[in-house]
Amino acid sequence: MSETRTTAPEEMTTSYGFQQVGDGEKQPLVNEVFHRVAKRYDMMNDIMSVGMHRVWKDALVSTLSPPKSGAANWISLDVAGGTGDVAFRIVEASDLHVHATVLDINSSMLGVGRERARKKKLLDNVSFVEANAEELPFANNGFDAYTIVFGIRNVPKIDKALSEAFRVLKPGGRFLCIEFSDVDMPILDKFYEQWSFKAIPPIGKIITGDSEPYQYLVESIRKFPNQESFATMIRSAGFERVTFRNYAGGIATLHSGWKI
Numbered sequence: 001m002s003e004t005r006t007t008a009p010e011e012m013t014t015s016y017g018f019q020q021v022g023d024g025e026k027q028p029l030v031n032e033v034f035h036r037v038a039k040r041y042d043m044m045n046d047i048m049s050v051g052m053h054r055v056w057k058d059a060l061v062s063t064l065s066p067p068k069s070g071a072a073n074w075i076s077l078d079v080a081g082g083t084g085d086v087a088f089r090i091v092e093a094s095d096l097h098v099h100a101t102v103l104d105i106n107s108s109m110l111g112v113g114r115e116r117a118r119k120k121k122l123l124d125n126v127s128f129v130e131a132n133a134e135e136l137p138f139a140n141n142g143f144d145a146y147t148i149v150f151g152i153r154n155v156p157k158i159d160k161a162l163s164e165a166f167r168v169l170k171p172g173g174r175f176l177c178i179e180f181s182d183v184d185m186p187i188l189d190k191f192y193e194q195w196s197f198k199a200i201p202p203i204g205k206i207i208t209g210d211s212e213p214y215q216y217l218v219e220s221i222r223k224f225p226n227q228e229s230f231a232t233m234i235r236s237a238g239f240e241r242v243t244f245r246n247y248a249g250g251i252a253t254l255h256s257g258w259k260i
């Protein structure tokens, strides 16, 4: 069992939280987590992040700035999009002028997302695809934007997912990713540590009857590469002008890259 952050993509392939697993074993375990949490995912997201995930997702959308007119064919792909939160925000920010595809490997998460889209009357602008981020079922150079929010740490082969992101983006397309990262603020880091490991799993148990998925979620956050290591991986996939911006001292980080 190791609690240190990974620095290379291969290390994430065989780390399921703090457990070391065999090649090919991580994805089924991750899928089980999200099948178990799907129905309460959105509520738990608000509780675990004390609502901050909304602010961070809005910040990503305003960075992306989806067009509000004159771009009838502008399309974005939200990978590991789960219950559709980011795709809905992109479409709404464009005043329904763009199309967003939510891609996720998990049918339970997508099922919740589809139902939310129906209630929000967004089904004309949002579509749902069940597939693996490591093998996107799309042609080369098709999307204007690729987003992945709190998703990539769950994907076993990060380098494959990043090179797929590069492949499906149009030249000039933008990659944006939010992931939890290294907290670089004294006091906040201690508080965040206590909140993550001492509060979240028990709260998960009270609300969903199950603490194990939340134990995985907080452990996977701790294992994910820090800001610099992940930026290096994004560059290795071919992206240029790679930058990142920390939110809340690095609790979450927005990574950006361009396919030029």
Ligand SMILES: C[S@@+](CC[C@H](N)C(=O)[O-])C[C@H]1O[C@@H](n2cnc3c(N)ncnc32)[C@H](O)[C@@H]1O
Pocket (backbone or CB within 6 Å): 027, 030, 031, 034, 045, 079, 080, 081, 082, 083, 084, 085, 086, 103, 104, 105, 106, 109, 131, 132, 133, 134, 148, 149, 150, 151, 154, 155, 156
């Ligand atoms: C923490 S949720 C994030 C959901 C959403 N992006 C959000 O921010 O609310 C992580 C998602 O990653 C998905 N996922 C895990 N492995 C995946 C893979 N290999 N390909 C696509 N999606 C994957 C899970 O099914 C889950 O829906």
